[in-house]
Amino acid sequence: MVKKIGKNVYLALILIFLYAPIATLVVLSFNASKSRAKWGGFTFEWYAKMFANEDIMSALVNTLVIAFVSALVATVVGTMACIAMNRMKKLPRTILMGITNIPMLNADIVTGISLMLLFIALKFSLGFVSVLFAHITFNLPYVVLSVMPKIRQTNKNTYEAALDLGASHFYAFRKVIFPDIFPGILSGFLMAFTMSLDDFVITHFTKGPGVDTLSTKIYTEVRKGIKPEMYALSTLLFMSVLILLIIVNRRSAGKKDISPETSK
Amino acid sequence: MKRNGKLLAAPYTLWMVAFIVIPLFFILFYGFTDNDFNVTLGSIAQISKPVNLKALWLSIELSLISTVLCLFLAYPLAMILKGKGRSSSSFIVLIFILPMWMNFLLRTFAWQTLLDKNGVINTVLSAVGLPKQNIINTPSAIILGMVYNFLPFMVLPIYNVLVKIDDNVLNAARDLGANEVQTFVKVTLPLSLPGIISGITMVFVPALTTFVISDILGGGKILLLGNVIEQEFQIMNWHTGSGLSIVLMIFIFVSMLITAKYDKEGEGSLW
Structure with a gap:
């Protein structure tokens, strides 16, 4: 007791x-x-003022658009790569997984700086698009690492059975493989979205003047004093996610666990 | 699709080579050259400057302390969470992922309010008659920020390994006469080693390389290696910055080697 x-x-x-x-x-x-x-x-003053503050609103829009688009692109490209990697021989697969692990293991600051050096060398102007590319880059491993274990668990024979029964490759994939790996894809997407939303370091190095996400905006405000509107906005974001997660958790309670599983 | 199936990996391979592998060569290139692009070890040797060396040692010291603190906080926590049973596992992951939805700069910044001379914690302390603590803008505040931010990265891998340990193994140990301490030392601890090792790297590397936590909680006066590198790039000194980044990567690489030695099967990975 x-x-x-x-x-x-x-x-x-x-x-x-x-x-x-x-x-x-x-x-x-x-x-x-x-x-x-x-x-x-x-x-409630700050909640009212926050919607009138154009700087904060544009940073919010940038943050959400970058998080959504980068997570989506990473999910599509990453899932395709997993399907292909599952059929590869051991050596190319090991190499590709090794590259996948680099940004996971390397320091954010080094990843950010290296991307900045690349963009500048290519004379690619630093701005919204460079941040988006950087986010896709660091989101890809999260998707691959959460889809890969699910794909390894799928049964090749059911897919081939579908083909034998006259399904096209795409149809067989959609009806047989996709439902099996969907939980992995979903958790990969959510993980990527969350990571993109919370990133500061890589955005800091790959953004140009004039473009701000919430993180970079907060960073410049830390010195001068953070505007209370920022607290209001974060509280609102946090609460909406909290409520959403409680609803999802209630509904999926008893169903299959969608959390990413440890890779084997 | 079957024949061309491997082509599906092409966009991914191209993307990762272009945005991960090639950029690393840029760091190597700048790190091994000087302003006139002559090959030199001078940029890397900048680490031996007293200021930089001091930042390096402080980074190592603070990140080691935070890693040890995280481990000692997380292990009992993971054991308690394991005791809560399988059904609550997604809830547990949730508790530790959820804070990420509040911006990490703001969360770290909130510690300023909590730790301030006249902040929340000191008000509580003086209300119950305890002496005020003055830890904001000291290395202790940075350690606290590191433990706060990286604790989930220690808890989750240890938890993932612990839940996989078969209860029958523990029961067998007890049946054979081992007491609680012996069961823990001889059975649970060795079996959870992959999780511990993976947790250690998941905490040590970001703690070693951070510049934001030291910036916000150290009052801008305490420099870690991350701060030095960030400042070098701020003043467009790419060669020195890259050289110091290479030093940083060497430390990361060494810690990876140690990890790989203990975690061959990758069982302890976070995701």
Whole structure:
């Protein structure tokens, strides 16, 4: 009994540690005082002002568009690569998986700098598109690493049976392979989207002047003092994801687990 | 599709070669040349400048401390989470992924408010009669920021390995007369080694290379190697910046080699 209480206390302390800063930001988003040191009463002012702030809104749009497009492209290209890799011989597959692991293992700062050097060498102007390309690049491994284990588990014979029964390659893929690997594709997409949304370092090096995502905007504001509208926006984003996840979790409770599995 | 199936990997291969492999050669190229593009080791040798050397040692020191702290916090946590049973596994992953939806700069920045001289923590401390702690803008604040940001990367791989351990193995150990401590030391710990090793690299590498956490919680006065590299690129000093990046990559590579030695099957990977 004591042991059980001890365990729950420990768990609670870690959760407080993980969520205390988030709670702080949520509280600050309702703080009427601009200073983050004192509480000036409850207000919705920042939520109203945030929608009127063009800088913040354009950074939000950039962030969401980049996250969505990069996750989508990475999911399509990554899934295609997984299908092909599954049929490759061991050596080319090992090489390709090795390359896949480079950005996962390498430091973000090095990945960011190396991409910046490439863009500049190609005289490719740094801006929205260069950030998008960079995000696709670091998102691809997340997709491959979550789709690959699912594809390895699929049964080749069912696909061939579908072909024998007269299905076209595409039809067989859509009806036989795709449903099996869909959970992996979905979690790859979500992982990529989340990583893109939360990235600062790589965006910092590959963006040009004039283009901002929420991360880079916050970084420049850290010195001058962060605008309370930013707290309001993040609280709104966080809460919508929280609610969405609770709904999804409720609905998929009892169904198959969609979380990415450890690769073998 | 069967014959041409392998062509499906072509866009991916091209993309990764163009945006991952070739850019790394750019770093090597700039790192091994000087401003007039003569081949030199001078850019890499910049690491021996006292300022840079100090930043390197501080990076190593702080990231080692945070990695050890993460390990000691995460292991018991992963064991407790394992005890919660299979059904809650997706919920557990959720708890640790969810904070990522609040921007990581803002989350780190929020620690400023919490740790400030007159911040939340000190207010609580003085309310219960404890002395105020002054850790903002010190290396301790940076360590705290690292542990805070990278703890999930230690918990998840250890948890993934722990849930795979068959309970029968543990029961067998107990049946054979091992007490709790012996079961842990002789059975659980060795079996969870791949997760530990993978967690260590997942924490050590980002902690070693960060410049944002030290920027926000160190008050801009404490320089880590990441800060030095970032500043070199800020002042368009690409050769020195690349040279120092190569030094950084050497440290990452060494830690990878150590990992590969213990984690041959890749069982402990995060995803």
